[in-house]
Amino acid sequence: MSEEIVVIEGDGIGREVVPAAVEVLDAIADDSDAVGPFEYVEADAGDAVLAETGEALPRATYDLAANADATLFGAAGETAADVILPLRDAVDSFVNVRPARAYPGVDALRPETDVVFLRENTEGVYAGHEDRLSADLSTLTRVVTDSASQQLAEFACEFVEAGRGPDHRDGFTVAHKANVMRETDGRFRETVLEVADERGVAADEELMDAFATKLPLDPSQYGVVVCPNLAGDVLSDLAAGLVGGLGLLPSANVGTDNGLFEPVHGTAPDIAGEGIANPTAAILSAAMLLEHLGYTAAGGRVRTAVESVLADGPRTGDLGGSATTAEMTDAIIARL
Amino acid sequence: MSEEIVVIEGDGIGREVVPAAVEVLDAIADDSDAVGPFEYVEADAGDAVLAETGEALPRATYDLAANADATLFGAAGETAADVILPLRDAVDSFVNVRPARAYPGVDALRPETDVVFLRENTEGVYAGHEDRLSADLSTLTRVVTDSASQQLAEFACEFVEAGRGPDHRDGFTVAHKANVMRETDGRFRETVLEVADERGVAADEELMDAFATKLPLDPSQYGVVVCPNLAGDVLSDLAAGLVGGLGLLPSANVGTDNGLFEPVHGTAPDIAGEGIANPTAAILSAAMLLEHLGYTAAGGRVRTAVESVLADGPRTGDLGGSATTAEMTDAIIARL
Numbered sequence: 051m052s053e054e055i056v057v058i059e060g061d062g063i064g065r066e067v068v069p070a071a072v073e074v075l076d077a078i079a080d081d082s083d084a085v086g087p088f089e090y091v092e093a094d095a096g097d098a099v100l101a102e103t104g105e106a107l108p109r110a111t112y113d114l115a116a117n118a119d120a121t122l123f124g125a126a127g128e129t130a131a132d133v134i135l136p137l138r139d140a141v142d143s144f145v146n147v148r149p150a151r152a153y154p155g156v157d158a159l160r161p162e163t164d165v166v167f168l169r170e171n172t173e174g175v176y177a178g179h180e181d182r183l184s185a186d187l188s189t190l191t192r193v194v195t196d197s198a199s200q201q202l203a204e205f206a207c208e209f210v211e212a213g214r215g216p217d218h219r220d221g222f223t224v225a226h227k228a229n230v231m232r233e234t235d236g237r238f239r240e241t242v243l244e245v246a247d248e249r250g251v252a253a254d255e256e257l258m259d260a261f262a263t264k265l266p267l268d269p270s271q272y273g274v275v276v277c278p279n280l281a282g283d284v285l286s287d288l289a290a291g292l293v294g295g296l297g298l299l300p301s302a303n304v305g306t307d308n309g310l311f312e313p314v315h316g317t318a319p320d321i322a323g324e325g326i327a328n329p330t331a332a333i334l335s336a337a338m339l340l341e342h343l344g345y346t347a348a349g350g351r352v353r354t355a356v357e358s359v360l361a362d363g364p365r366t367g368d369l370g371g372s373a374t375t376a377e378m379t380d381a382i383i384a385r386l
Numbered sequence: 387m388s389e390e391i392v393v394i395e396g397d398g399i400g401r402e403v404v405p406a407a408v409e410v411l412d413a414i415a416d417d418s419d420a421v422g423p424f425e426y427v428e429a430d431a432g433d434a435v436l437a438e439t440g441e442a443l444p445r446a447t448y449d450l451a452a453n454a455d456a457t458l459f460g461a462a463g464e465t466a467a468d469v470i471l472p473l474r475d476a477v478d479s480f481v482n483v484r485p486a487r488a489y490p491g492v493d494a495l496r497p498e499t500d501v502v503f504l505r506e507n508t509e510g511v512y513a514g515h516e517d518r519l520s521a522d523l524s525t526l527t528r529v530v531t532d533s534a535s536q537q538l539a540e541f542a543c544e545f546v547e548a549g550r551g552p553d554h555r556d557g558f559t560v561a562h563k564a565n566v567m568r569e570t571d572g573r574f575r576e577t578v579l580e581v582a583d584e585r586g587v588a589a590d591e592e593l594m595d596a597f598a599t600k601l602p603l604d605p606s607q608y609g610v611v612v613c614p615n616l617a618g619d620v621l622s623d624l625a626a627g628l629v630g631g632l633g634l635l636p637s638a639n640v641g642t643d644n645g646l647f648e649p650v651h652g653t654a655p656d657i658a659g660e661g662i663a664n665p666t667a668a669i670l671s672a673a674m675l676l677e678h679l680g681y682t683a684a685g686g687r688v689r690t691a692v693e694s695v696l697a698d699g700p701r702t703g704d705l706g707g708s709a710t711t712a713e714m715t716d717a718i719i720a721r722l
């Protein structure tokens with residue numbers, strides 16, 4: 051029986067890098083009896099479909115993602131929030147896994163960076179209860195629960211126990227702002243540290259502002275970093291700046307038995323349509339998808355091939371090369 | 387008539403760097419008929435006074451700060467939030483001015499960094515209405531008003547018009563997360579951009595997560611950055627990591643006719659009491675205090691002397707030197 055992967059290219063370079071990632075999935079499935087076969091179901095989301103249909107995320111796309119084994123998503127333009135936030139909900143994702151690694155061969159401000167952010171994916175300010183209380187004043191209700199914090203912390207412990215964190219650091223760091231958000235981030239902090247303690251996983255903590263100072267000064271201090279939703283958004287994007295930009299960063303929105311995999315980058319309107327976008331982040335997202343489906347070895351093969359090409363293979367313009375998306379993808383497939 | 391400056395050393399290295407900054411103020415006042423005289427009123431706040439009296443911020447200290455011409459504050463330990471947040475309120479501060487500059491002679495990850503953050507200082511998540519709604523769930527009500535956003539934006543426009551921003555960039559950038567916090571950050575964004583438009587000040591915008599990626603990649607893109615409260619906290623601390631750490635960063639909490647001046651760094655318990663703390667941030671905070679009192683030339687003299695010592699004078703251990711706090715302070719005074 052084949053596994054169903056929903057493929058949502060979205061807008062801009064999503065239409066170029068997602069097909070590249072699908073080619074890589076195909077190559078792996080063709081090459082290995084243990085992987086696949088995959089059935090791809092294409093679905094629409096983003097600015098273009100909004101213009102056509104009036105909906106950035108058609109109900110059909112939401113339902114497909116909700117019922118798939120996994121979804122591969124590219125990027126959406128102006129409608130990004132209208133697409134990605136409901137899609138995370140569709141796959142019941144409680145954690146956004148965001149590895150940020152510098153790769154040999156890629157110019158990075160901090161080549162020693164190797165951090166994995168585990169970002170809470172359902173609440174915080176993203177729970178999004180906003181009100182316009184008067185002509186002058188608006189409010190947003192930020193939500194933190196024990197249950198979501200606990201689920202995240204258990205995932206973090208399993209992640210660490212399974213050796214999925216970077217080698218240079220034991221356990222994990224909780225980043226928060228509990229000195230100001232005492233009740234909400236206090237709850238988050240306490241719950242996460244308690245779970246770690248119960249499970250015997252080493253955990254330390256850092257205020258998110260101090261973390262933002264210290265990460266650029268010495269990224270080697272950190273390995274796995276557990277954060278509330280918005281903190282995870284900002285701090286993982288900061289890490290992207292240290293490893294050479296968003297073009298390399300994959301992410302996994304993990305649910306109990308579903309998942310949505312997406313590059314961290316956007317639609318890059320300045321180069322969209324030219325066939326020169328860097329497919330690395332999308333291909334590494336496909337590697338995370340393979341691992342999520344249980345194909346750990348295949349995921350590792352993709353990652354190794356990507357690393358090999360980044361080290362000395364053809365590369366796209368953002369990495370200082372002149373390869374097209376297709377050339378770089380072919381090189382990765384050739385080294386699988 | 388002398389001007390009253392309330393001096394709150396606080397804890398840890400606050401007790402070393404604040405006296406150093408006061409020495410510099412004294413030297414300037416002694417040397418120039420146009421400056422001072424100053425009357426210093428010492429007041430307590432922080433962990434030590436909490437242990438003694440049960441209050442981290444005694445009412446008397448709050449009142450002194452509220453009625454002074456300006457207050458110079460050092461740092462507080464565990465009680466930082468209990469001290470600094472009410473003190474900002476005491477001086478009616480609506481904006482926290484945080485310059486982050488790399489200095490010739492100081493090892494910096496991004497030597498081209500020259501950014502001034504104008505952080506909203508009264509609301510956002512710091513307005514701090516938190517509730518424990520159930521055993522599982524807590525909320526925080528984030529507050530954004532037109533009035534506070536407008537006051538900040540007007541300050542930003544005056545700041546830019548007065549040429550107080552870095553030379554390499556016109557106007558200012560608003561950093562926000564209005565794609566998720568549509569009503570609250572939407573209000574903030576719109577109000578700030580509207581004021582800029584009315585006053586003919588160039589303003590662009592950046593999502594705060596994108597800003598966190600781009601600042602390390604190329605800080606020269608940014609000059610003055612206007613942010614909501616927590617965004618300003620985190621993004622300015624990120625900039626600190628690019629210029630070599632918190633040891634150099636001053637800040638001014640500016641109110642309508644009062645002000646609180648403080649280094650961005652904390653109490654540094656690991657080196658407190660040894661007389662080796664870097665006084666730069668506190669002395670630059672004193673320079674901001676001078677400017678706030680209208681002594682623009684004197685503030686500039688202090689800044690120039692600090693830069694000169696950072697370039698080739700004696701420096702403390704955090705900057706790779708072996709000077710004591712006193713030696714570095716003396717060198718700065720000698721070059722005034």
Ligand SMILES: CC(C)[C@H](C(=O)O)[C@@H](O)C(=O)O
Nearest residue numbers: 130131134135283565566595
């Ligand atoms: C597009 C936006 C809503 C989204 C987020 O804030 O989560 C993006 O920044 C991301 O990190 O995937």
Ligand SMILES: CC(C)[C@H](C(=O)O)[C@@H](O)C(=O)O
Nearest residue numbers: 229230259466467470471619
């Ligand atoms: C101590 C803390 C409450 C404070 C803040 O968050 O504002 C500090 O981080 C700062 O930036 O001055």
